[in-house]
Amino acid sequence: MRISEAPSRAGDFVRTKKASAQHAFTSWPAFKTWIEAPSSTLDTHGRPEGSDADSRWSNEDLDPTPPAKRTWRWQNYVSFYWALSFGNWTLGSTMVGLGLNWWEAIIVIFVSQVISSIAMFFNSRCASAYHIGYPVVARSVFGMWGSFYVVAARACLAIIWYGIQLYSGSSFISVMLRCVFGRLYVDIPNGIPASMGITTAGMLSFFLFWCVHFPFCALRPYQLKWFFWLKTALMVPAILGLFIFCLADTKGQLGGVYSGSISGNKAWYIIYAINAGLGNTATLITNQPDIARWSKTNTGAMWSQLFTNPIAVTLSASFGILATAALNNNWGTDLWNPWDLLGAILDHYWTNGSRTLVFLCAFCWMFSILGTNIAANMIPFGSDLTLLFPKYFTIPRGQFIVEFLAFAICPWKILASASIFETFLSGYGLFMSSVVAVMIADYWVLTKGNVFVSWLYDPTSANKHYYYNKGWNIQAYVAYICGIALPFPGFVGTLGANVPAAATHLGDLGWILSFTVTFVVYVVLCKIWPTQNQKLVKEMGYDWEYAVSDEFVAPDGTVIVERDGVVYGEEDAVENVVPPSDYKY
Known part of the structure; x- marks a missing residue:
């Protein structure tokens, strides 16, 4: 493109955006279409066999980060x-x-x-x-x-x-x-x-x-x-x-x-x-x-x-x-x-x-x-x-x-009138440490680093990996509750309640105790009662991070990303792509 063409194209872009905005207010359906997020790569290139996913569970920022943005x-x-x-x-x-x-x-x-x-x-x-x-x-x-x-x-x-x-x-x-x-x-x-x-x-x-x-x-x-x-x-x-x-x-x-x-x-x-x-x-x-x-x-x-x-x-x-x-x-x-x-x-x-x-x-x-x-x-x-x-x-x-x-x-109002609320915010890490413990335990210990990405956008019962029990991983939430239960009374004590000295000491352990208990409970529980996804990983015989994507270059130079059977990339490049010889799926 010549430099002289740049202002013209910029003007066309502005006019297009302006026309789109004006059209959005002509009707309720037009407005809904206008405010919708851009279409997803997953929607463009399909999903794994057996999946009946709803596009509302995917958009450009929920999708895996494309190579061009991994900077x-x-x-x-x-x-x-x-x-x-x-x-x-x-x-x-x-x-x-x-x-x-x-x-x-x-x-x-x-x-x-x-x-x-x-x-x-x-x-x-x-x-x-x-x-x-x-x-x-x-x-x-x-x-x-x-x-x-x-x-x-x-x-x-x-x-x-x-x-x-x-x-x-x-x-x-x-x-x-x-x-x-x-x-x-x-x-x-x-x-x-x-x-x-x-x-x-x-x-x-x-x-x-x-x-x-x-x-x-x-x-x-x-x-x-x-x-x-x-x-x-x-x-x-x-x-x-x-x-x-x-x-x-x-x-x-x-x-x-x-x-x-x-x-x-x-x-x-x-x-x-x-x-x-x-x-x-x-x-x-x-x-x-x-x-x-x-x-x-x-x-x-x-x-x-x-x-x-x-x-x-x-x-x-x-x-x-x-x-x-x-x-x-x-x-x-x-x-x-x-x-x-x-x-x-x-x-x-x-x-x-x-x-x-x-x-x-x-x-x-x-x-x-x-x-x-x-x-x-x-x-x-x-x-x-x-x-x-x-x-x-x-x-x-x-x-x-x-x-x-x-x-x-009005954060100035919060800080001026609620010192206890500040204490609550400082102790909130207690609840998030249990979340982190479950994520680390599942990835590093129980699934050997295998994540089947395309199934993470399918909320239906056909999702054999992440539907769990009607969409909830019960084992994860049992471990989560156990992790926050022990230090929680001590945390309440910091907010002004009268609690025993033993509860205060457990509260002092806070983040470390919550993380450790959640991690141990989740690993032990899943060894006894594994999730469906953990069973599938074991049946497939996957080694460490075996499901990590393959990347290769299409004939036109486009980088194509392949994850558990789904190809992400430019549509015209995907049509001519030849999967690598060590294709895993």
């Missing part, structure tokens, strides 16, 4: 996890608040993140090998209908955390506006009742940060590689710079550096602290399939985070402990949040130079929270909505929905 290499995952993990400045406050001294807190943080990374390692393999997201992986384990609960539970959590992260990021916007406008921003007349938990100035900051998210709602993860590289490039100097300033300004006088205040059995405090550290990444552990599915290789998303995450989290938390210890000791403050820290710096040094540097630091922190919100909440919710409403929602459409829902829940 993430191991370097991209290193930048992704470093960008996501290096901003854990306040994690040390959690550990010190529990009574640990500074070096115990650092060790506990490292141990908790090693455990988290091991769980992420195993939970990312299925998506890396078969290029399917969390909702589809959930179908393979919990059943075609059983998957709706675990997906909806994660979606609800994503909405709330998305709003809370919006509110946190807006605090940096407030710092930036103060740097630029000074008293003009701080003294904005407040017309919002105090009971709402936010001022007019705070609402302005929240709205601006909310608007910053909009352009990213239209993008899928494979289009965001550059974003996480940029986040890493901005976040590292911002944290290092703030750390160096705090030590230089105070001449490294760290005071007692949080000497610790534990009385009684220290072992339980350490176990509880490890679980608190796990809770910090519980959402990320669960979300692994939604990130790993874009990997170009089967291991790109696995080894990269196994080393990156523990180092990045421990380093940033250590910087946070030492920097805030120095500043709090010398200035007589009790600050942990970086936006409060930056505000205190402005109070002490109100000069043009300091305002410029604080503005840049706040911008980098704001960008970091933006990236965390996109990766941990926006993308997962968009992915979840594709399963709940596949006929109408794609990942980008779901991301726009959560953008509005996060505003609608």
Whole structure:
């Protein structure tokens, strides 16, 4: 195409879209057709013999990721996890608040993140090998209908955390506006009742940060590689710079550096602290399939985070402990949040130079929270909505929905009036750890890594692999309930209820106990009472990941993907393709 033709084609595209939108409002059927998600590759190229699938169970984002969109290499995952993990400045406050001294807190943080990374390692393999997201992986384990609960539970959590992260990021916007406008921003007349938990100035900051998210709602993860590289490039100097300033300004006088205040059995405090550290990444552990599915290789998303995450989290938390210890000791403050820290710096040094540097630091922190919100909440919710409403929602459409829902829940109101609700959110990882345990156990132990992808889009009783018991994997839910039953009373105790000391200790074990119990119960139960899918895998004699797809090149150069009898690719290429000699099916 000549360059001169580009504007003409762009104009034709706009006119076509405009005409389509105008036609959509001529009738209700036309509107329904207009809002439907694009057709699926599975719909185009058929399904396995015996399948009578409904197209509403498939769309372009539920389908396996095509080769052209598998653009993430191991370097991209290193930048992704470093960008996501290096901003854990306040994690040390959690550990010190529990009574640990500074070096115990650092060790506990490292141990908790090693455990988290091991769980992420195993939970990312299925998506890396078969290029399917969390909702589809959930179908393979919990059943075609059983998957709706675990997906909806994660979606609800994503909405709330998305709003809370919006509110946190807006605090940096407030710092930036103060740097630029000074008293003009701080003294904005407040017309919002105090009971709402936010001022007019705070609402302005929240709205601006909310608007910053909009352009990213239209993008899928494979289009965001550059974003996480940029986040890493901005976040590292911002944290290092703030750390160096705090030590230089105070001449490294760290005071007692949080000497610790534990009385009684220290072992339980350490176990509880490890679980608190796990809770910090519980959402990320669960979300692994939604990130790993874009990997170009089967291991790109696995080894990269196994080393990156523990180092990045421990380093940033250590910087946070030492920097805030120095500043709090010398200035007589009790600050942990970086936006409060930056505000205190402005109070002490109100000069043009300091305002410029604080503005840049706040911008980098704001960008970091933006990236965390996109990766941990926006993308997962968009992915979840594709399963709940596949006929109408794609990942980008779901991301726009959560953008509005996060505003609608008024997160400032939640944070201002419900400290117990915050505790509930922090302990919510207990419920998701059981989900992760079932997925890992089924893939790594019981089915030997064999997933029959095309059957994951058939909700009928003809689905011999994943229909289970009327669409529900009973064994999985028995294990899930057992996993949350033991620590649940202790979790309720953290919300204010009176529970025995033994229940409290079980609650302290939290994520680890829930995961371990669910894993063991599911494996033992399925050895005694295997699912139909597990029986079929055993009867077929499949070795490790025998069902992973074959990829080969068609005569016209198109890459064709073949999964358990279904061919994915360009239609004209498929007609002329010759399967490879080692075709497995």
